[in-house]
Amino acid sequence: xGKRSRFTPDVYIQGILAGDRILLSRAITLVESSLESDKLxxxxxxxxxxxHTGNSVRIGITGVPGxxxxxxxxxxxxxxxxxxxxxxxxxxxxxSQQTKGSILGDKTRMETLARDNRAYIRPSPAGxxxxxxxxxxxxxxxxxxxxxxxxxxxxxxxxGQSEIAVKGMVDFFLLLMLAGAGDELQGIKKGIVEMCxxxxxxxxxxxxxxxxxxxxxxxANALHLFPAKENNWFPQVKVCSGLTADGxxxxxxxxxxxxxxxxxxxxxxxxxxxxxxxxxxEHIRFLLETSFYNNPxxxxxxxxxxxxxxGGAFSSIAKAKQLVEMFYGLNKDKF
Amino acid sequence: xGKRSRFTPDVYIQGILAGDRILLSRAITLVESSLESDKLxxxxxxxxxxxHTGNSVRIGITGVPGxxxxxxxxxxxxxxxxxxxxxxxxxxxxxSQQTKGSILGDKTRMETLARDNRAYIRPSPAGxxxxxxxxxxxxxxxxxxxxxxxxxxxxxxxxGQSEIAVKGMVDFFLLLMLAGAGDELQGIKKGIVEMCxxxxxxxxxxxxxxxxxxxxxxxANALHLFPAKENNWFPQVKVCSGLTADGxxxxxxxxxxxxxxxxxxxxxxxxxxxxxxxxxxEHIRFLLETSFYNNPxxxxxxxxxxxxxxGGAFSSIAKAKQLVEMFYGLNKDKF
Numbered sequence: 001x002g003k004r005s006r007f008t009p010d011v012y013i014q015g016i017l018a019g020d021r022i023l024l025s026r027a028i029t030l031v032e033s034s035l036e037s038d039k040l041x042x043x044x045x046x047x048x049x050x051x052h053t054g055n056s057v058r059i060g061i062t063g064v065p066g067x068x069x070x071x072x073x074x075x076x077x078x079x080x081x082x083x084x085x086x087x088x089x090x091x092x093x094x095x096s097q098q099t100k101g102s103i104l105g106d107k108t109r110m111e112t113l114a115r116d117n118r119a120y121i122r123p124s125p126a127g128x129x130x131x132x133x134x135x136x137x138x139x140x141x142x143x144x145x146x147x148x149x150x151x152x153x154x155x156x157x158x159x160g161q162s163e164i165a166v167k168g169m170v171d172f173f174l175l176l177m178l179a180g181a182g183d184e185l186q187g188i189k190k191g192i193v194e195m196c197x198x199x200x201x202x203x204x205x206x207x208x209x210x211x212x213x214x215x216x217x218x219x220a221n222a223l224h225l226f227p228a229k230e231n232n233w234f235p236q237v238k239v240c241s242g243l244t245a246d247g248x249x250x251x252x253x254x255x256x257x258x259x260x261x262x263x264x265x266x267x268x269x270x271x272x273x274x275x276x277x278x279x280x281x282e283h284i285r286f287l288l289e290t291s292f293y294n295n296p297x298x299x300x301x302x303x304x305x306x307x308x309x310x311g312g313a314f315s316s317i318a319k320a321k322q323l324v325e326m327f328y329g330l331n332k333d334k335f
Numbered sequence: 336x337g338k339r340s341r342f343t344p345d346v347y348i349q350g351i352l353a354g355d356r357i358l359l360s361r362a363i364t365l366v367e368s369s370l371e372s373d374k375l376x377x378x379x380x381x382x383x384x385x386x387h388t389g390n391s392v393r394i395g396i397t398g399v400p401g402x403x404x405x406x407x408x409x410x411x412x413x414x415x416x417x418x419x420x421x422x423x424x425x426x427x428x429x430x431s432q433q434t435k436g437s438i439l440g441d442k443t444r445m446e447t448l449a450r451d452n453r454a455y456i457r458p459s460p461a462g463x464x465x466x467x468x469x470x471x472x473x474x475x476x477x478x479x480x481x482x483x484x485x486x487x488x489x490x491x492x493x494x495g496q497s498e499i500a501v502k503g504m505v506d507f508f509l510l511l512m513l514a515g516a517g518d519e520l521q522g523i524k525k526g527i528v529e530m531c532x533x534x535x536x537x538x539x540x541x542x543x544x545x546x547x548x549x550x551x552x553x554x555a556n557a558l559h560l561f562p563a564k565e566n567n568w569f570p571q572v573k574v575c576s577g578l579t580a581d582g583x584x585x586x587x588x589x590x591x592x593x594x595x596x597x598x599x600x601x602x603x604x605x606x607x608x609x610x611x612x613x614x615x616x617e618h619i620r621f622l623l624e625t626s627f628y629n630n631p632x633x634x635x636x637x638x639x640x641x642x643x644x645x646g647g648a649f650s651s652i653a654k655a656k657q658l659v660e661m662f663y664g665l666n667k668d669k670f
Contacts, residue, residue, distance in 0.1 A: 043652060046652060047652060047653060050650050050652075273645040273646065273647070274645070276645060276651050277641050277644050277645050277651070279652075280640075280641070280644050280651040280652075280654050280655045281655075283651060283652055283655035284627065284655045284658060284659055285620075285623075285624060287655060287656060287659040288623040288624065288627055288659060289620060289623065291659070291663070306612050306615070309611050309612050309615050310608040310609070310611060310612050311608065312611070315382060315385050316611050316612075316618060317378055317381060317382060317614075317615075317618055320615045320616075320618035320619045320621075320622060321378075323619060324619055324622040324626070328626070
């Protein structure tokens, strides 16, 4: 109620479609807001721009800390905007909940790209749930598309299930690695490698260039062991240096080649279709949870029940069932 | 309806409380079942045994594939049962969805322990959601406790968020590592190290004993950098060999020492209390989702709506909202 100034949905929608960055940023803030009133407004804005979305190349980039993601994106982004594209970079960092750090916390990151008016860089704060983070990033991506950005990079750090969330919203998924970190291909990283469309060995400059080339051959051999993907694309292994920009044009060409191939063989559309369906199910779960937890009667009962469960007087399962039954008895007037 | 033979809840409850392993196994199968009729029966059985649960030492063990988890548990388990305890080992493997493998798929694993009648080994199949896996494992744990097992080991592989799920159901969380894998302490594993009560360097036998000792010092130094935990326990670094059993008595002593300390300072109870509350919330989310997706009217509408969303005719957000509103309009007769 006036505490924070908000506009009508149309102001955001028209502003975004006109490419107004200030209104774009404020709309993304709405999408990230946890205020009930903002949520309604945000969904109206996202719905409003929806017909103007979908026309970008969506690229996911992941890699462990230290692999050089920001330097890579800074140089790669410069190359992309120099070719006339408009680039938006969104960064999600689900790990920051535990470590209290943010991958974009360092203000000096991507300085040059941030000053380029053909690029837009926006960190996504970590939410309390992965589903929440993923929904917010996806909506921010749609807003950026509506604002005219035709290349979207979604950056994430190689932690937990964030890669799965990002894979679920992009066309092309790129894993940045370092030479000599071959052990990481085993075990824990296997799932991530399986999801990748390209494995890029970064920091292939100076003395490390030779090692990187050797690693490229090893990785290429390792990738041969994986079965062919449903998109008929064989994951590529590339070598580059974010620092010197060597190898970056080949990576951009590869991504464009990928787009051409999957658009021809139909995978591009079928993948985006599946992503839309998955997104609906994610949103259903989100709505079920929020309508339950925001219900005043549930909130009122919850405190006493939580105390009883905490103390061991009540069973967790029985009380969960009781609360859900109570909610369903109440919800007639929920909407 | 007779297709699979099922008993009344009381048969399972009395059987479990009498320590009948066949009925215990069949009850765990019920808990893991996705049949609607089994779910009701399972919840009645779990509710019935609940007053007889909670009296075990709950230990979580994690580590990447190849770290020697089965050999460790085989030897450690032998030590524990030799001291008069009854040990149940549950293994969850959320990665098997992607890789189609199971960490207990190899039948020769833990052969000796499996033949020991003071031990009970049970793999948990991967569910479709992490929440599902975690709920089933937690309920299997309670059934084992009611059957008289006073040490429970929950084994998981170092993938995705399974550690977080296991951490949420155990008293003591142990990370198995290898010497020379120091790089893994960085980046991706940091979150897991933060959750640990002990970091154990396995395979410290033969020529590797010296390297393991050196690694122990390095890890101990690294752990000093982490802030003190709320339980006032300083995570220990230990060295052992699952193969020769060297160092295992010290690990068991450490766990008992931990139990004594946290029971004295109140953390044991407060941690279990929080776990019970979290479990209630997990179960609420599970009930909300299953009641929605199992609703016949929702199932009927879902197909058409999914097709429309897939084809791009409908918006994911709008249709999610419509389905949830429809469900809430319907659910008066849900229970």
